[in-house]
Amino acid sequence: xxxxxxxxxxxxxxxxxxxxxxxxxxxxxxxxxxxxxxxxxxxxxxxxxxxxxxxxxxxxxxxxxxxxxxxxxxxxxxxxxxxxxxxxxxxxxxxxxxxxxxxxxxxxxxxxxxxxxxxxxxxxxxxxxxxxxxxxxxxxxxxxxxxxxxxxxxxxxxxxxxxxxxxx
Amino acid sequence: xxxxxxxxxxxxxxxxxxxxxxxxxxxxxxxxxxxxxxxxxxxxxxxxxxxxxxxxxxxxxxxxxxxxxxxxxxxxxxxxxxxxxxxxxxxxxxxxxxxxxxxxxxxxxxxxxxxxxxxxxxxxxxxxxxxxxxxxxxxxxxxxxxxxxxxxxxxxxxxxxxxxxxxx
DNA sequence: GTCTATAGAAGGATAGAC
DNA sequence: GTCTATCCTTCTATAGAC
Numbered sequence: 001x002x003x004x005x006x007x008x009x010x011x012x013x014x015x016x017x018x019x020x021x022x023x024x025x026x027x028x029x030x031x032x033x034x035x036x037x038x039x040x041x042x043x044x045x046x047x048x049x050x051x052x053x054x055x056x057x058x059x060x061x062x063x064x065x066x067x068x069x070x071x072x073x074x075x076x077x078x079x080x081x082x083x084x085x086x087x088x089x090x091x092x093x094x095x096x097x098x099x100x101x102x103x104x105x106x107x108x109x110x111x112x113x114x115x116x117x118x119x120x121x122x123x124x125x126x127x128x129x130x131x132x133x134x135x136x137x138x139x140x141x142x143x144x145x146x147x148x149x150x151x152x153x154x155x156x157x158x159x160x161x162x163x164x165x166x167x168x
Numbered sequence: 169x170x171x172x173x174x175x176x177x178x179x180x181x182x183x184x185x186x187x188x189x190x191x192x193x194x195x196x197x198x199x200x201x202x203x204x205x206x207x208x209x210x211x212x213x214x215x216x217x218x219x220x221x222x223x224x225x226x227x228x229x230x231x232x233x234x235x236x237x238x239x240x241x242x243x244x245x246x247x248x249x250x251x252x253x254x255x256x257x258x259x260x261x262x263x264x265x266x267x268x269x270x271x272x273x274x275x276x277x278x279x280x281x282x283x284x285x286x287x288x289x290x291x292x293x294x295x296x297x298x299x300x301x302x303x304x305x306x307x308x309x310x311x312x313x314x315x316x317x318x319x320x321x322x323x324x325x326x327x328x329x330x331x332x333x334x335x336x
Numbered sequence: 337g338t339c340t341a342t343a344g345a346a347g348g349a350t351a352g353a354c
Numbered sequence: 355g356t357c358t359a360t361c362c363t364t365c366t367a368t369a370g371a372c
Contacts, residue, residue, distance in 0.1 A: 005355080021278040023191035026347060037357050038349085044355095048349065099281035105331040106277040110189040112333050113267035123333045152332070153325075160328025163273040164320070165280050165291045173337080194365060205339050206367085212337095216367065339372080347364070354356080 006044045008034045013052055014060045017103035022053055022110050022118070053107065054121045060103050061125030065132050072132075078140045082154065089158060098166035105159040129155055174212045176202045181220060182228045185271035190221055190278050190286070221275065222289045228271050229293030233300050240300075246308045250322060257326060266334035273327040297323055 012034035016025040027049060031038050045052040071088060072081035108122035130151040137147035180202035184193040195217060199206050213220040236253055243249035276290035298319040305315035 019281045021189060021191060023189060024278050024282065027349085028347080039357055040355070042349075049347095101277050101280060105328075108331050108333050109269050109274040109277060110192050112269060113187045114192065119333050120336070123335045126332060127335060156325055156328030156332060157321075158328070159331040160273075160324030160326070163276050163327040163331070164294060164324060165276050165287050167291045167295060168288065195367085196365075207339055208337070210367075217365095337372105339370105341369090341371105343366105343368075345365080345367100348362090350361075351359090353358085 005034075005036050005040050009036050009041055009044060009052070010056055010059055013056045014103050015100075017053075017056060017060075017107055018100040021106045050115070050117060053118055057104060057107060057118070057121040057125055061128060064102075064104070065125075065128055068129065069132055072136055078137055081136065086158065086161075089161065093162070098164070101162040102159060105162055126155055173202075173204050173208050177204050177209055177212060177220070178224055178227055181224045182271050183268075185221075185224060185228075185275055186268040189274045195220075218283070218285060221286055225272060225275060225286070225289040225293055229296060232270075232272070233293075233296055236297065237300055240304055246305055249304065254326070254329075257329065261329070266332070269330040270327060273330055294323055 009030060013025065013030050016029055016033060019025075027038060027041060030036075030041060030052070034041075041052065042048065045055065047054075067088075068085055071085050072078075075081035075084050104122055104125050107118065108126075111118040111122070113119075130148065133151035133154060134144070134147045137150060138144060142150070177198060181193065181198050184197055184201060187193075195206060195209060198204075198209060198220070202209075209220065210216065213223065215222075235256075239253050239256060240246075240249035243252050272290055272293050275286065276294075279286040279290070281287075298316065301319035301322060302312070302315045305318060306312060310318070
């Protein structure tokens with residue numbers, strides 16, 4: 001399969017971003033973790049690290065959105081949708097020892113004031129999540145404004161939870 | 169004043185961490201922003217970048233805690249304390265164009281799984297904040313467990329808010 | 337305590353054979 | 355599409371004069 005290598009680079013980089021963020025991840029690590037040589041990385045992402053990061057943010061963002069939609073649409077009501085989603089996140093955090101966070105939030109904090117292009121990529125992901133949430137909340141009867149505020153609050157909550165390190 | 173340089177290094181680094189995080193900040197930037205030569209940085213922080221980061225986390229963490237305590241103790245009740253604090257954070261975010269985030273949260277996400285020492289430093293800060301919140305909530309009549317859970321939620325909220333980039 | 341110069345390693349990126 | 359070798363820059367850290 002020809003695009004197999006590209007996918008491996010994408011998922012490996014997403015995993016590295018979860019652990020070390022954008023600046024904490026080197027292309028050398030990407031080659032080792034993905035098994036792809038540096039030449040292939042630049043073949044699929046001619047724009048280098050920045051273009052790779054942009055693709056990772058978009059693809060990871062879409063995955064998390066799909067996961068939320070899957071859980072939400074299986075839940076009987078919006079309240080259950082939210083608690084199911086947070087319960088799932090809590091389980092993952094517990095099972096992984098609170099080591100790996102959300103690649104979007106980590107990168108978003110790093111690049112907010114320094115990289116216009118990547119900031120846009122993170123903002124697009126959060127906007128997409130908000131849309132998925134708002135759609136379901138308005139369908140359940142909430143007005144647009146309340147649904148939007150609640151979506152922002154929920155996204156802040158899930159991101160903030162991931163910022164908490166393991167204690168001690 | 170002999171420790172003046174040390175303070176300038178500390179505050180300059182905290183500002184840089186807010187913008188670019190730990191890995192996104194170089195010691196060269198620290199020297200430029202603080203006006204202190206690299207020799208002085210290593211004079212005050214012989215352990216290099218890691219030791220400097222540890223000091224920045226502790227000092228910034230203490231400042232934010234003090235700010236919360238100031239606002240909370242001026243508020244008539246716990247609910248007002250929380251809304252006053254979040255309102256203050258919102259004002260700062262608006263005034264700065266959502267550019268600079270929380271140095272603790274940013275670094276916490278970067279180092280959670282890669283640097284044991286810095287992870288401890290971030291965990292200590294969050295624990296200190298939680299203590300400040302729990303003290304006031306239990307004084308207001310909440311039981312210890314509920315106060316602890318609420319403190320964690322509030323900290324997650326304030327951190328998650330800072331992870332949101334400016335839109336568009 | 338301050339400052340400069342520099343060592344030594346690691347980073348991103350490119351060229352070109354295959 | 356894959357892989358290696360290599361260039362240039364930047365980074366952390368150290369040495370030593372002042």
